[in-house]
Amino acid sequence: MKAGRIGLYAFLxxxxxxxxxxxxxxxxxxxxxxxxxxxxxIFALPLAPNFDAWVKAWMSACTGLACEGIRVGFWNSFRILxxxxxxxxxxxxxxxxxxxxxxxxxxxxxxxxxxxGAFIPYQVILYPMVKILSNVGLYNSLPGIIAVHxxxxxxxxxxxxxxxxxxxxxxxxxxxxxxxxxxxxxxVEIMLxxxxxxxxxxxILQVTGIWNDYLLGLIFAGRDNAPMTVQLNLIVNTSMGEQxxxxxxxxxxxxxxxxxxxxxxxxxxxxxxxTAGAVKG
Amino acid sequence: xxxxxxxxxxxxxxxxLVTMVCFYGCAVWTAYISFTKSSFIPNYTFNGLAQYExxxxxxxxxxxxxxxxxxxxxLVVGALAVGLMLAIMIDRNVRGEGFFRTVMLYPxxxxxxxxxxxxxxxxxxxxxxxxFVRDLGFPNFTFDWIAQQDRxxxxxxxxxxxxxxxxxxxxxxxxxxxxxxxxxxxxxxxxIPTWRVYLGIVLPMLxxxxxxxxxxxxxxxxxxxxxxxxxxxxxxxxxxxLPGKFVVDFSFERANIGQASAxxxxxLGSVFAALAPYFYVELRKRPQ
Numbered sequence: 001m002k003a004g005r006i007g008l009y010a011f012l013x014x015x016x017x018x019x020x021x022x023x024x025x026x027x028x029x030x031x032x033x034x035x036x037x038x039x040x041x042i043f044a045l046p047l048a049p050n051f052d053a054w055v056k057a058w059m060s061a062c063t064g065l066a067c068e069g070i071r072v073g074f075w076n077s078f079r080i081l082x083x084x085x086x087x088x089x090x091x092x093x094x095x096x097x098x099x100x101x102x103x104x105x106x107x108x109x110x111x112x113x114x115x116x117g118a119f120i121p122y123q124v125i126l127y128p129m130v131k132i133l134s135n136v137g138l139y140n141s142l143p144g145i146i147a148v149h150x151x152x153x154x155x156x157x158x159x160x161x162x163x164x165x166x167x168x169x170x171x172x173x174x175x176x177x178x179x180x181x182x183x184x185x186x187x188v189e190i191m192l193x194x195x196x197x198x199x200x201x202x203x204i205l206q207v208t209g210i211w212n213d214y215l216l217g218l219i220f221a222g223r224d225n226a227p228m229t230v231q232l233n234l235i236v237n238t239s240m241g242e243q244x245x246x247x248x249x250x251x252x253x254x255x256x257x258x259x260x261x262x263x264x265x266x267x268x269x270x271x272x273x274x275t276a277g278a279v280k281g
Numbered sequence: 282x283x284x285x286x287x288x289x290x291x292x293x294x295x296x297x298l299v300t301m302v303c304f305y306g307c308a309v310w311t312a313y314i315s316f317t318k319s320s321f322i323p324n325y326t327f328n329g330l331a332q333y334e335x336x337x338x339x340x341x342x343x344x345x346x347x348x349x350x351x352x353x354x355x356l357v358v359g360a361l362a363v364g365l366m367l368a369i370m371i372d373r374n375v376r377g378e379g380f381f382r383t384v385m386l387y388p389x390x391x392x393x394x395x396x397x398x399x400x401x402x403x404x405x406x407x408x409x410x411x412x413f414v415r416d417l418g419f420p421n422f423t424f425d426w427i428a429q430q431d432r433x434x435x436x437x438x439x440x441x442x443x444x445x446x447x448x449x450x451x452x453x454x455x456x457x458x459x460x461x462x463x464x465x466x467x468x469x470x471x472x473i474p475t476w477r478v479y480l481g482i483v484l485p486m487l488x489x490x491x492x493x494x495x496x497x498x499x500x501x502x503x504x505x506x507x508x509x510x511x512x513x514x515x516x517x518x519x520x521x522x523l524p525g526k527f528v529v530d531f532s533f534e535r536a537n538i539g540q541a542s543a544x545x546x547x548x549l550g551s552v553f554a555a556l557a558p559y560f561y562v563e564l565r566k567r568p569q
Contacts, residue, residue, distance in 0.1 A: 012370050015363075016384045019443065022399035023387070029402070041413050042402070094292050102289035110297060117304030119552050121504045123528035124545040127314075127538060128307035151303050154296055183288035212392030214507040219533065229394045233511055236398055245408060248398070256395040263390035267383075271451055274389055 030054060030250035037245050053246035057254060061247055063226075063234040070251045073231030077211055079142060080227055084149035085206045091150060092157020092202060097191055099158070100165035101173050102183070111162065118155035122215055130219065140222030148220045149210050157202055160276050164198040165191065197269075204266050205273035208259040228255045308549065311542045319539035332543035342544060345522040348434050349551070352523065353502035355435070359442040360498055361491070364449025369479060371450070372457045382454075386447040393444065397511025400440040401427065433513050433521035437505075440512055445501065449494050456490040457483065492562050499555035503548055524548050 025042055031049040032040070040047075059069040066072075099107045129148065130139060138144035168191075176186045192199075217227035226234075232255045236248045263270050315333070318326040336342050367385060371378055388396060403409045406425040414422040426432035460483055468478045484491075506525035509515055515522040515530075524544055531541035 008370055012381055019384050022403055026399050041416050042408050043413055095296050098289040098292045104289045113300050117300055120308050121548045123525055124311050124549045125307040127532050128310040151299050208390055214394050229392050233394055252395055252398050256391045259390045
């Protein structure tokens with residue numbers, strides 16, 4: 001029994017090591033100068049940790065011909081993120097409320113269609129979407145990529161909020177309607193105040209999802225609005241000459257930092273989000 | 282009342298439109314292109330299955346398509362095994378559960394681009410594990426799968442399991458916590474060993490969750506794109522190519538929209554094949 005417990009903890013600690021090693025390596029390497037990386041081991045602690053590589057990654061790392069650092073991508077991602085998250089969460093909340101509380105005819109059909117739609121790989125949709133967006137003049141633009149994020153966010157967001165609002169008692173809506181409140185007033189005054197937790201879950205899910213997106217940003221955002229993930233891949237995988245591993249890893253960390261912070265700050269909400277979001281695939 | 286019912290329908294109408302046009306309309310459009318003579322621009326002359334015949338005669342597609350199965354089977358089995366093991370271990374009333382859960386779940390918050398790059402460095406022969414072990418005094422140690430034609434695809438599995446195992450752990454742990462305490466009490470009285478209770482009683486009870494996990498992972502496999510772009514770029518050559526990357530490359534870089542569409546339709550078919558077990562379970566539930 002005792003030996004079993006020790007084995008159990010040994011296994012778990014081994015697993016924890018497996019999960020943390022890639023992050024530890026990236027952190028440690030980003031704090032070393034290049035000569036130390038060339039001669040030393042990737043698992044060695046930095047001799048004299050410094051943030052030179054971070055500064056270079058942020059200010060002057062090269063993405064192709066432009067050497068303005070990953071900060072350009074950071075601000076692009078930020079400009080994409082805020083409206084996309086706000087609008088897609090709002091759309092999901094409204095849809096979920098309309099579907100679950102008002103039960104219009106065809107509600108279930110729409111829900112099934114949305115859920116199945118979420119399983120269609122982006123690759124199947126990309127080319128026609130590019131055609132549609134260029135026809136309306138939104139291809140390669142900030143509003144274009146925001147619209148794409150809202151569209152692809154619709155199924156999960158709608159589903160999360162529908163499940164939440166379907167769990168509320170029907171009497172809430174009935175009583176409010178007897179008092180003469182309409183669709184919008186009930187939503188704003190009764191439903192939204194009840195939805196704080198699920199709103200947090202939805203926001204976290206969309207913040208991490210949209211920040212981490214690569215494919216949609218690559219195809220729809222255009223060169224001037226390329227998000228951080230796209231710029232990061234350019235910095236690391238297309239650079240000429242000797243690889244500056246410390247700068248590359250610092251750029252990687254800077255890109256990973258916002259969702260990591262969200263994760264560590266939000267804990268349980270994040271887990272609820274991914275398991276709810278996981279159902280969409 | 283009438284007016285309010287109208288409001289709900291009005292609110293939903295953009296979603297109905299978007300679902301019809303952007304999800305289904307676009308998918309049908311792509312499917313249609315795949316049956317035409319399109320090459321670098323759409324050419325809507327019907328051409329039967331010619332695109333598919335050409336696609337499956339293309340060596341790069343052959344590699345990408347069979348890679349999807351290698352990567353898929355290993356990732357599903359690997360992530361399920363690791364995730365399930367971790368969930369069972371954590372369920373054994375360990376101290377520091379919060380710590381272990383946090384460490385195992387953080388990879389999920391990172392993008393596949395970041396995941397791919399981090400693993401590219403860990404597995405890089407010049408700075409990663411191989412370099413490290415050689416420095417320890419084993420100058421002949423070789424671990425360069427990421428640079429090997431016939432091994433690169435397996436390195437994607439490491440990164441994939443690393444990223445997804447936490448999700449499986451979280452789902453399975455929730456399932457384990459829902460198992461009736463009485464079952465544990467009863468089996469303890471009977472003196473049945475713990476591992477047999479898990480294998481014979483608890484896991485069969487969790488079968489619907491296992492099906493969910495398999496479906497989730499399989500769909501993720503078919504959709505995989507970012508990971509391979511960041512980690513191997515599909516290389517060496519196109520040895521670690523996957524259908525997701527094939528379609529994007531042929532749509533936008535190689536500009537062969539006919540081939541890209543045919544490949545995309547095969548991807549779509551694969552997703553629905555991966556969903557089949559789920560529908561099977563759902564349909565069997567209905568009649569009772």
